[in-house]
Amino acid sequence: xxxxxxxxxxxxxxxxxxxxxxxxxxxxxxxxxxxxxxxxxxxxxxxxxxxxxxxxxxxxxxxxxxxxxxxxxxxxxxxxxxxxxxxxxxxxxxxxxxxxxxxxxxxxxxxxxxxxxxxxxxxxxxxxxxxxxxxxxxxxxxxxxxxxxxxxxxxxxxxxxxxxxxxxxxxxxxxxxxxxxxxxxxxxxxxxxxxxxxxxxxxxxxxxxxxxxxxxxxxxxxxxxxxxxxxxxxxxxxxxxxxxxxxxxxxxxxxxxxxxxxxxxxxxxxxxxxxxxxxxxxxxxxxxxxxxxxxxxxxxxxxxxxxxxxxxxxxxxxxxxxxxxxxxxxxxxxxxxxxxxxxxxxxxxxxxxxxxxxxxxxxxxxxxxxxxxxxxxxx
Amino acid sequence: xxxxxxxxxxxxxxxxxxxxxxxxxxxxxxxxxxxxxxxxxxxxxxxxxxxxxxxxxxxxxxxxxxxxxxxxxxxxxxxxxxxxxxxxxxxxxxxxxxxxxxxxxxxxxxxxxxxxxxxxxxxxxxxxxxxxxxxxxxxxxxxxxxxxxxxxxxxxxxxxxxxxxxxxxxxxxxxxxxxxxxxxxxxxxxxxxxxxxxxxxxxxxxxxxxxxxxxxxxxxxxxxxxxxxxxxxxxxxxxxxxxxxxxxxxxxxxxxxxxxxxxxxxxxxxxxxxxxxxxxxxxxxxxxxxxxxxxxxxxxxxxxxxxxxxxxxxxxxxxxxxxxxxxxxxxxxxxxxxxxxxxxxxxxxxxxxxxxxxxxxxxxxxxxxxxxxxxxxxx
Numbered sequence: 001x002x003x004x005x006x007x008x009x010x011x012x013x014x015x016x017x018x019x020x021x022x023x024x025x026x027x028x029x030x031x032x033x034x035x036x037x038x039x040x041x042x043x044x045x046x047x048x049x050x051x052x053x054x055x056x057x058x059x060x061x062x063x064x065x066x067x068x069x070x071x072x073x074x075x076x077x078x079x080x081x082x083x084x085x086x087x088x089x090x091x092x093x094x095x096x097x098x099x100x101x102x103x104x105x106x107x108x109x110x111x112x113x114x115x116x117x118x119x120x121x122x123x124x125x126x127x128x129x130x131x132x133x134x135x136x137x138x139x140x141x142x143x144x145x146x147x148x149x150x151x152x153x154x155x156x157x158x159x160x161x162x163x164x165x166x167x168x169x170x171x172x173x174x175x176x177x178x179x180x181x182x183x184x185x186x187x188x189x190x191x192x193x194x195x196x197x198x199x200x201x202x203x204x205x206x207x208x209x210x211x212x213x214x215x216x217x218x219x220x221x222x223x224x225x226x227x228x229x230x231x232x233x234x235x236x237x238x239x240x241x242x243x244x245x246x247x248x249x250x251x252x253x254x255x256x257x258x259x260x261x262x263x264x265x266x267x268x269x270x271x272x273x274x275x276x277x278x279x280x281x282x283x284x285x286x287x288x289x290x291x292x293x294x295x296x297x298x299x300x301x302x303x304x305x306x307x308x309x310x311x312x313x314x315x316x317x318x319x320x321x322x323x324x325x326x327x328x329x330x331x332x333x334x335x336x337x338x339x340x341x342x343x344x345x346x347x348x349x350x351x352x353x354x355x356x357x358x359x360x361x362x363x364x365x366x367x368x369x370x371x372x373x374x375x376x377x378x379x
Numbered sequence: 380x381x382x383x384x385x386x387x388x389x390x391x392x393x394x395x396x397x398x399x400x401x402x403x404x405x406x407x408x409x410x411x412x413x414x415x416x417x418x419x420x421x422x423x424x425x426x427x428x429x430x431x432x433x434x435x436x437x438x439x440x441x442x443x444x445x446x447x448x449x450x451x452x453x454x455x456x457x458x459x460x461x462x463x464x465x466x467x468x469x470x471x472x473x474x475x476x477x478x479x480x481x482x483x484x485x486x487x488x489x490x491x492x493x494x495x496x497x498x499x500x501x502x503x504x505x506x507x508x509x510x511x512x513x514x515x516x517x518x519x520x521x522x523x524x525x526x527x528x529x530x531x532x533x534x535x536x537x538x539x540x541x542x543x544x545x546x547x548x549x550x551x552x553x554x555x556x557x558x559x560x561x562x563x564x565x566x567x568x569x570x571x572x573x574x575x576x577x578x579x580x581x582x583x584x585x586x587x588x589x590x591x592x593x594x595x596x597x598x599x600x601x602x603x604x605x606x607x608x609x610x611x612x613x614x615x616x617x618x619x620x621x622x623x624x625x626x627x628x629x630x631x632x633x634x635x636x637x638x639x640x641x642x643x644x645x646x647x648x649x650x651x652x653x654x655x656x657x658x659x660x661x662x663x664x665x666x667x668x669x670x671x672x673x674x675x676x677x678x679x680x681x682x683x684x685x686x687x688x689x690x691x692x693x694x695x696x697x698x699x700x701x702x703x704x705x706x707x708x709x710x711x712x713x714x715x716x717x718x719x720x721x722x723x724x725x726x727x728x729x730x731x732x733x734x735x736x737x738x739x740x741x742x743x744x745x746x747x748x749x750x751x752x753x754x755x756x757x758x
């Protein structure tokens with residue numbers, strides 16, 4: 001049995017992971033779950049799983065003990081995530097947290113020599129160099145759960161790193177792919193949350209519409225596969241059928257294709273080399289046709305901005321991520337418009353310094369500073 | 380240096396292999412070449428390569444010695460192919476012969492423990508069971524050069540055979556893809572030889588137009604990858620950009636994509652695990668769109684017929700191949716029409732017995748019988 005400590009069990013990726021653990025209950029065992037305030041979802045999971053550790057906001061302690069009297073409860077506020085990782089040291093850590101809060105947990109698990117299944121893209125976005133350094137001193141493996149990176153990983157299996165010519169990931173274009181730049185001013189939160197292909201959480205759905213998600217994925221790919229930015233491309237592919245492509249130096253090109261079903265990368269990451277049968281109905285004939293376009297830098301101006309920040313290296317990438325998180329929150333609250341997301345990010349990048357050493361304390365405190373600034377900023 | 384004995388050096392695949400051996404002359408060495416009557420092409424090769432063995436029709440012996448006095452000449456008529464293989468026992472055998480004549484050479488090389496790079500699809504079509512048996516008792520590897528099978532092989536690298544769900548190969552539809560069944564009666568040899576995507580020899584270009592080529596490729600895939608016929612599909616894909624697709628049981632699907640450039644599979648087969656850089660400009664954005672359709676069984680009636688013969692097993696597959704070779708020859712000579720290719724094949728299948736033990740002597744004598752019958756058959 002492969003033990004799974006699931007950080008962020010109540011989110012979109014977390015609940016799909018739980019369903020797969022239930023479907024393949026002879027292979028996986030859920031030993032710890034964490035959430036913030038989604039008590040109903042957590043209670044439901046506890047009815048079906050005899051977990052050792054539960055982490056939630058402190059206020060839910062009694063409710064957790066009512067449902068799972070044998071489990072250990074740690075409060076989220078008291079380093080609960082790190083305590084859950086330590087308490088299940090023989091488990092694989094599935095990091096399905098949303099936002100830069102995931103970085104510390106990822107680093108902690110790697111330092112514990114625990115394999116990390118990484119759905120939390122912000123870990124690598126804000127702490128890529130720290131994670132790479134931690135991996136050098138650890139036996140832990142870092143396995144991507146994102147569909148694009150899981151796709152690249154499948155294409156790279158059995159291949160030599162030195163044979164890579166370039167990596168390509170695809171972008172659907174998000175909810176406003178066919179809306180002109182001018183008309184973006186008037187789009188609503190409800191329209192933004194309708195992703196054409198994928199069913200995902202609110203944050204990533206907005207990040208898809210702004211193309212910021214693709215910036216994060218390029219950064220992730222850079223650190224996960226140790227490939228320089230000039231050898232990573234993103235292209236527009238509205239059907240989201242081709243997820244990742246690897247061009248090899250010998251002229252061979254492999255593409256990972258399939259339905260927009262996050263369960264496939266989730267299961268692939270969890271199972272490792274174990275052979276499991278997943279029921280998936282997919283064929284290209286039913287799909288009919290696939291289309292590919294360049295990402296228009298005028299229409300998706302945040303993409304070029306984000307990639308420039310990534311290439312620059314330094315603390316700006318933390319600014320970018322934190323400003324984006326707050327901007328998306330403010331958009332979802334109806335506080336700012338869709339195009340203001342970019343304005344807010346740009347203002348933060350102008351305001352904050354880039355040349356600050358990337359240590360964990362610096363990253364965490366800078367992240368807080370940017371959030372505070374971005375929250376108050378008048379647009 | 381990897382030594383290459385190239386059978387069929389003057390054909391389309393053979394000449395491209397020679398060009399690659401010249402481009403990567405620090406990796407490959409051409410030690411033997413064979414052809415039938417293309418003396419000019421062979422003389423040109425001999426000006427650039429110091430080969431040990433040359434095989435051609437007996438009449439060219441003196442001309443070969445004039446150009447390559449240090450080479451050993453064997454006549455094609457006197458088991459020249461087998462002698463060339465024996466004389467270069469430390470070489471990899473690149474079988475780029477056209478037609479069932481390639482089977483004996485493939486078997487001979489495998490029995491000699493020499494790796495075989497197989498572009499001669501008829502070897503597996505008519506002698507699949509014999510080749511599989513020979514491989515069981517040999518250290519030789521059989522490596523496909525066909526673009527579809529090279530594609531499947533790249534997708535399968537680093538994967539477990541038991542994880543294969545199904546294999547899919549693509550068909551361009553050939554020169555008459557957009558011609559209705561009714562209008563096929565009037566097409567000319569010149570029209571048939573214009574393949575929309577690939578630059579190939581005459582025989583395979585006609586086989587593409589009739590879809591017989593795809594029948595052969597399904598049979599090849601069956602033997603090369605040890606996958607049952609019900610798990611091998613062929614689909615229509617007019618752009619010839621996706622060459623082969625592997626669906627895995629865990630829901631992952633890998634596709635091999637790229638330009639219609641036979642040099643990529645040729646180089647991949649020749650180089651093995653050696654890292655080489657091949658200059659290839661390809662990207663999906665330039666391509667723009669890809670289309671996939673089922674193969675219409677009414678329009679491409681030879682496809683279903685051929686697959687039925689393959690599934691049946693037995694000597695009929697030899698009948699199918701020999702009748703097809705003669706039918707294509709007769710069409711290229713202007714002796715029969717394009718739709719008569721199917722008529723002639725059907726008549727041969729009706730005439731000859733299927734239940735004959737598949738031994739090499741039986742296959743070779745049956746092949747001759749069918750050719751004689753098909754050559755004389757009035758249409």
